[in-house]
Amino acid sequence: MTDVLAEKAARPQRVLAAQANADHSEGMSYLNSVPRRMVTLYLPLGLILLVLLFPFYWMALTSVKPDEQLLDMETFNPFWTWSPTLKHITKLLFDTQYPTWLWNTMLVAVCATALSIFASVLAAYALVRLRFKGATVTGGLIFLAYLVPPSILFIPLSTVVYQYGLFDTPFALILTYPTILIPFSTWLLMGYFKTIPFELEECALMDGASRWQILTRIILPLAVPGLISAFIFCFTLCWNEFIYALTFISSTQYKTVPVAIVTALVDGDIYRWGSLMAGAMIGSLPLVILYAFFVEHYVSAMTGAVKE
Amino acid sequence: MSIALQGAKPAREIREVTAWDRLKVNKNWLGAWFMLPAAAFLILFLAYPLGLGVWLSFTDARLGREGVFVGLENYDFLRDDPVFWLSVFNTILYTTVASIIKFAIGLYLALLLNENMPFKAIIRAVVLIPFIVPTVLSAIAFWWLFDPQFSIISWSLKKMGLITQNIDFLGDVWNARWSVIFANIWRGVPFVAITLLAGLQTVSPSLYEAATIDGASPWQRFRFITYPLLTPIIAVVMTFSVLFTFTDFQLIWVMTRGGPVNATHLMATFSYQRAIMSGYLGEGAAIATAMIPFLLAAIMVSWFGLQRRKWQQGADND
Numbered sequence: 001m002t003d004v005l006a007e008k009a010a011r012p013q014r015v016l017a018a019q020a021n022a023d024h025s026e027g028m029s030y031l032n033s034v035p036r037r038m039v040t041l042y043l044p045l046g047l048i049l050l051v052l053l054f055p056f057y058w059m060a061l062t063s064v065k066p067d068e069q070l071l072d073m074e075t076f077n078p079f080w081t082w083s084p085t086l087k088h089i090t091k092l093l094f095d096t097q098y099p100t101w102l103w104n105t106m107l108v109a110v111c112a113t114a115l116s117i118f119a120s121v122l123a124a125y126a127l128v129r130l131r132f133k134g135a136t137v138t139g140g141l142i143f144l145a146y147l148v149p150p151s152i153l154f155i156p157l158s159t160v161v162y163q164y165g166l167f168d169t170p171f172a173l174i175l176t177y178p179t180i181l182i183p184f185s186t187w188l189l190m191g192y193f194k195t196i197p198f199e200l201e202e203c204a205l206m207d208g209a210s211r212w213q214i215l216t217r218i219i220l221p222l223a224v225p226g227l228i229s230a231f232i233f234c235f236t237l238c239w240n241e242f243i244y245a246l247t248f249i250s251s252t253q254y255k256t257v258p259v260a261i262v263t264a265l266v267d268g269d270i271y272r273w274g275s276l277m278a279g280a281m282i283g284s285l286p287l288v289i290l291y292a293f294f295v296e297h298y299v300s301a302m303t304g305a306v307k308e
Numbered sequence: 309m310s311i312a313l314q315g316a317k318p319a320r321e322i323r324e325v326t327a328w329d330r331l332k333v334n335k336n337w338l339g340a341w342f343m344l345p346a347a348a349f350l351i352l353f354l355a356y357p358l359g360l361g362v363w364l365s366f367t368d369a370r371l372g373r374e375g376v377f378v379g380l381e382n383y384d385f386l387r388d389d390p391v392f393w394l395s396v397f398n399t400i401l402y403t404t405v406a407s408i409i410k411f412a413i414g415l416y417l418a419l420l421l422n423e424n425m426p427f428k429a430i431i432r433a434v435v436l437i438p439f440i441v442p443t444v445l446s447a448i449a450f451w452w453l454f455d456p457q458f459s460i461i462s463w464s465l466k467k468m469g470l471i472t473q474n475i476d477f478l479g480d481v482w483n484a485r486w487s488v489i490f491a492n493i494w495r496g497v498p499f500v501a502i503t504l505l506a507g508l509q510t511v512s513p514s515l516y517e518a519a520t521i522d523g524a525s526p527w528q529r530f531r532f533i534t535y536p537l538l539t540p541i542i543a544v545v546m547t548f549s550v551l552f553t554f555t556d557f558q559l560i561w562v563m564t565r566g567g568p569v570n571a572t573h574l575m576a577t578f579s580y581q582r583a584i585m586s587g588y589l590g591e592g593a594a595i596a597t598a599m600i601p602f603l604l605a606a607i608m609v610s611w612f613g614l615q616r617r618k619w620q621q622g623a624d625n626d
Binding site for chain 1: 332333335336338339340342343344345346347349350352353354355356357358360361364369413416417420421423425429431432433434435436437438440441442443444445446448449450452453458460463494497498499502503506551552554555556557558561562576579580583584589592593596597599600603607
């Protein structure tokens with residue numbers, strides 16, 4: 001019995017540490033010689049990494065290159081510049097509404113994520129621990145909701161958003177994004193809640209705690225890694241969302257970064273490549289920074305949702 | 309509890325259990341309240357629009373105008389519309405080619421990342437970056453990379469002497485198709501690789517050691533250990549990959565808007581064009597609804613085609 005308990009108590013950490021602990025790959029690698037590894041491992045890996053990262057290098061380089069170097073590839077080496085300029089970036093930040101778009105995206109992402117996490121925590125707890133009548137079916141339905149893609153929903157949703165009087169307001173996005181986020185984060189949190197030993201809850205129930213107190217005082221503090229994972233992943237999904245923002249928002253001052261870059265920054269046939277690339281780079285930076293701090297959580301969110 | 313309280317002063321009066329008290333601990337009652345926020349969102353903004361979409365596909369609704377029921381007229385119209393069938397063809401081509409290549413490269417990359425090497429953690433973190441960056445923003449970078457005049461790819465190939473003319477990446481029918489497929493693969497590989505890597509790390513190394521002692525070649529170790537143990541996770545990953553590729557909108561919209569001559573229109577971009585740009589909501593809804601059977605079929609194939617018994621996941625009791 002105690003063994004079972006100890007094992008259960010160890011599980012939340014195990015889920016997180018799975019990446020690090022389950023890494024036995026050094027097992028037989030000593031059998032390979034260095035030249036052999038060069039060809040079978042480092043060379044293909046280097047090539048793939050090069051292809052994966054080159055667009056970002058190109059993005060960053062373009063955003064600091066002077067215009068004449070961008071268009072003249074014969075006199076200047078296109079792969080490098082010795083005279084970087086901040087012209088494109090300052091132009092983007094001070095001559096366009098880019099800061100407003102960044103703010104809109106941030107606002108929508110934070111609000112939609114907060115709403116979704118709140119709804120998901122309650123739903124996941126009810127599905128895993130209350131085990132009410134029909135919990136299994138509801139769980140299945142929520143999983144199905146995850147499989148409904150936005151590109152099928154945006155047409156009827158646009159009429160719904162119009163009916164509710166939300167068209168062309170940030171609320172149109174704040175209230176529709178949770179439909180993408182809730183199914184995902186509910187499944188993720190269900191996985192985390194399952195790893196918390198229910199004996200803890202039984203003790204709390206015996207001591208007279210209500211379900212709400214159990215949730216806020218016992219479950220949530222133990223599920224913090226899961227909450228962080230869900231938060232980061234939802235935030236990324238919001239930032240990435242495009243089709244709803246494109247359909248439901250028409251005034252420039254309410255647009256999000258991805259939509260605004262495509263619709264407002266691209267004007268006519270003269271593409272302002274420097275500003276466009278600067279916009280794309282600055283728009284990605286918040287996510288990349290967030291990702292750099294929470295790599296482990298991010299990966300566990302991604303793989304956790306798939307494994308469930 | 310009552311025994312413990314006997315010595316001390318009774319903190320609270322003991323009273324009859326009321327119906328309200330019973331209700332407060334009733335699981336179904338509590339469950340309903342806990343489910344309420346999530347259910348409200350999903351019903352108002354997901355289930356209702358999904359049904360409404362199917363209904364709209366049977367009406368002649370326009371932007372800003374309620375439609376009346378017209379039966380299968382929209383579908384009849386689509387059946388005779390060559391652009392619709394072209395978009396179906398494009399979608400199937402896009403999904404099949406991109407998914408297969410994503411799977412192949414993703415699995416290969418996962419196997420490479422599973423090796424022991426210096427800076428392993430950093431390399432793994434870096435691999436995922438294309439997946440983190442919003443699709444639209446990387447699609448813009450690809451748009452620039454595929455520029456007809458200033459493409460760095462054309463420039464490099466010309467310098468190497470492989471081509472004499474710039475490649476018209478997004479202006480030629482088949483070039484455009486391969487270009488968007490390439491961009492999709494570029495974005496999808498990290499997701500496949502990192503999730504498969506998580507699966508690979510659960511495979512016990514002693515299996516490989518035992519197989520090596522028995523004289524198994526590297527290919528046999530992959531075919532008879534790695535692959536069977538990985539099938540459940542491959543099934544899930546590929547289902548998601550197929551789902552997201554099939555319903556892709558962003559990449560196409562940013563890079564080609566469905567052009568040249570509709571050669572890269574997917575069903576999603578086509579329905580956007582018909583419903584929002586031209587205002588024929590009913591027709592757009594019919595295209596979107598027509599995606600559902602394809603989608604279900606694609607999910608079924610990747611799910612049941614790759615699904616294996618549960619013992620492979622390490623479960624023995626259910």
